[in-house]
Amino acid sequence: MRAVLDEVRFLAFDVFGTVVDWRSSIARAAEPFLTGHGIEVDPLVFADEWRSRYQPSMEAVRTGVRPWVPLERLNRESLETVLARHGVDFGAVTGDELAELNRAWTRLDPWPDSVVGLTRLQRRFPIGPLSNGSIAGMLALARFGGLPWNVILGAEIAHNYKPMPQTYLRSVEAVGLRPDQVAMVAAHNADLRAARAVGLRTVFVARPLEFGPGQTADLTAEDDWDLVTGSITEVADLLGC
Structure with a gap:
């Protein structure tokens, strides 16, 4: 675990593509x-x-x-x-x-590593989606896929969509933390770029098949994110969970 993540107290997840195979x-x-x-x-x-x-x-x-x-x-x-x-x-x-x-x-299937990885992470950190999905939609998706969220954050809290800054900042505010105490976990470089711009920590999870075998974007990390991984279980490994 990098020292820059020592102060992280909440893990916020992009969902569509990062956690589930839409x-x-x-x-x-x-x-x-x-x-x-x-x-x-x-x-x-x-x-x-x-x-x-x-x-x-x-x-x-x-x-x-x-x-x-x-x-x-x-x-x-x-x-x-x-x-x-x-x-x-x-x-x-x-x-x-x-x-x-x-x-x-x-009713989107989680990637094979998602539920086990989230479950491990949730033993140490509160976790939740910071998604463009609605609260009702995220709740239904969690029940369908067995996603062990502690809270649902994101677009509906801010009444705006990522990558607008208030979507991240109002979600952080809702859990009573500073931006640097929250890590955004996503398979999309643009999402992480917007999160970092307002002070969040960043964790990249590669999902090279999100858009199928012809995918050309987000195959690799495009910046020096705080962690770069190939699965959510690897995130749990690196964070000692």
């Missing part, structure tokens, strides 16, 4: 819907297309173009946008079907 899980959930409605697209491609709307959908909130809305609303709007691109007849799709498919974001 791509395979969304593809699995989408396959019967796509087949049932005759939508000829590979489920993994569909998952990628849906996810590609993630950052653009949040940007309108970040910039104040639209008021705060939780991620579930944005994901539903993005789903309809992607389906429209594939020529879906919305008269043949029920609202209940769309709602059920949108709930796939609360």
Whole structure:
């Protein structure tokens, strides 16, 4: 454990991609819907297309173009946008079907090392998501995947999305700590860059298959993060848990 992490009293986790495998899980959930409605697209491609709307959908909130809305609303709007691109007849799709498919974001499988690694870390540190997901969504996802959070932080506390500074700072404030007493754990260099900019410590976890075998971004650490690891269990090893 590096000396710079000696004062850390809370571990905050990015979730989508770092803790859970959204791509395979969304593809699995989408396959019967796509087949049932005759939508000829590979489920993994569909998952990628849906996810590609993630950052653009949040940007309108970040910039104040639209008021705060939780991620579930944005994901539903993005789903309809992607389906429209594939020529879906919305008269043949029920609202209940769309709602059920949108709930796939609360049924994402943890990476194989996630639950055991989080469980080990939680013996020594309080832990929780600092995610763009809503509190309700993170709660449902935790119950689905057995994620042992102590508290849920992130976008809904700040009413803004990462990487806006207040998303990190209001989460830190909510647990009664200074920024340097919180370590952000993420598989995305941009997330860690934004966290470091407001004083948080940083832990990189490589997830080279988050976007599938053709992934080109975030394959390696792009900065001198406080810890660089290949799994959450390795984080636990390095932190003596």
